[in-house]
Amino acid sequence: MNKRGINKLNFVGPKYYWSTYLPTRVINLNNRVVITGLGVVSPNGTGINDFLAAIRNGKSGVKHDQALKEFNFQCQISAKPEYDNTKLKEALPAGLYIKLENNAMKYACLAGYEAWYNSGLPFTPKNEDPDWDSGIIFGVGALAMDAFIGNKINILHSGNPRKIGPRVVEQTMNSGAVTYLNKMIGFGNIATANSSACTTGTEAVIMGYERIKTGKAKRMLCGSTESEGIYIWSAFEALRILCSDSNENPNKASRPLSSNPAGFVPGTGSGALVLESLDSAYKRGAKIYGEIVAGDVVSGGQRNGGSITANSPVATQRVMKSAMEEAGITGDDVDLICGHLTSTVGDVREIEAWVKALCRTGNQFPRINTLKSMIGHCLGGSGSIEMVAAVLQLHHQFAHPNINIDNLHPDITSRIDPGCINYVDLDMPINYLMKASLGFGDVNSCIVLKKWDAHE
């Protein structure tokens, strides 16, 4: 670095080519990252307050789905959020609101708006520069299967492509929700949408965490969303992995960890988190919900028992161990696990992975729960909704109940003590919490959250 405070790059190559000077940028590759805002649109509660009450009370968001019945699905139940349309109208610019037909984007806009508002960060005025240090990573599984196929395809097939309107692009491209949230808030840093099936939400948070940790951004809005309806869910009906034995009793359909899991309940919704460098949060006196101390993503490459639909046990354990290593903790330090646990045969494999990764078994195993017992599987939206639940549990020091377990699966009780699985809302000290999400394509993600302590 020379006296003018600029770096001269010393790359191999023609001197004139690399003579470019860059402004000095003090790079700290190990910034601490905290969570300062939350927002959620969940099948069992929209908005942080309702959601918190719902998860503490074990409220199910699973209901009968008439459309699935009419189209002869064997699974005729689903988990969809309820929301106040006036809040959506308030959050969105009028011209965007009037033509917004995509529910996944509606949920994302509501959750993202709530999280940003909750953080106390400003919304950039229309005629000012965007906030160059704030960015957004908001992922999705499949943004627009129902919004496009259901609403537009008949118009297109009738030979009127122009009549589908100009909003199809923004409401079908995977970064559609990012685009709308960007218009609402005004980001100047990265603005992108990731996609990794059911790990999408957790991965988005990890990507945002890494961006702040390495100094490339100071604030990130991270989350995910998912669409809903007969088109997207038909794919899983065809795979025969949806729950079809509880159409008369929707509340009891999602039964992770049970001896008789019957497939997952299709769900939809969105979760959003504002991540912030500790320095930025301190400077503005922000409320801090918790700290992210590690996060990693691992693909199993569909090897070692992994496949398109099943996660490699090796890779699942690897991402759990890798996250603990980054956090500088061992399995003994973990107080609560918020599992992926979908109410399928994969639950036993996941428990096995936790046992091996944490080196804890029997009654030494930490407490574990899964939000999917209440809200089914929100696919690309699941990771972020569950991440919001995890942060709330860490912040308020409790473990939400697991519902719908009449009998635990014997291959689970042979590995961990039944006492590790709570059926009621449980106040408990939580210093470290681990959250994992696993997805089709053999992708695995894991985050370690730590209770915020202002004195550390």
Next chain:
Amino acid sequence: MSSEIIEKLKAIIEPYLDDEDVKVDSLIPDSHLIQDLGLDSFYVIDLVIDIENKFDINIENEQISQFETVEQVVKVIQEKLDNK
């Protein structure tokens, strides 16, 4: 300029006004759709489709480029209606 067309056009434009300071009643023939009314460029395409449906006309691609002011929009609509 047809006051009937103007009134119908106001009703079509009003839901797209993002800027709370811009009221549809302040719309005049010289109002520029983007510069004065604050419409996004793709809102204009929405307007075209809404106008086509409301007036039962078809607007050609090359005519959309004339959609700059309220007066120009009304002129295109009027021509289309006259030729029906």
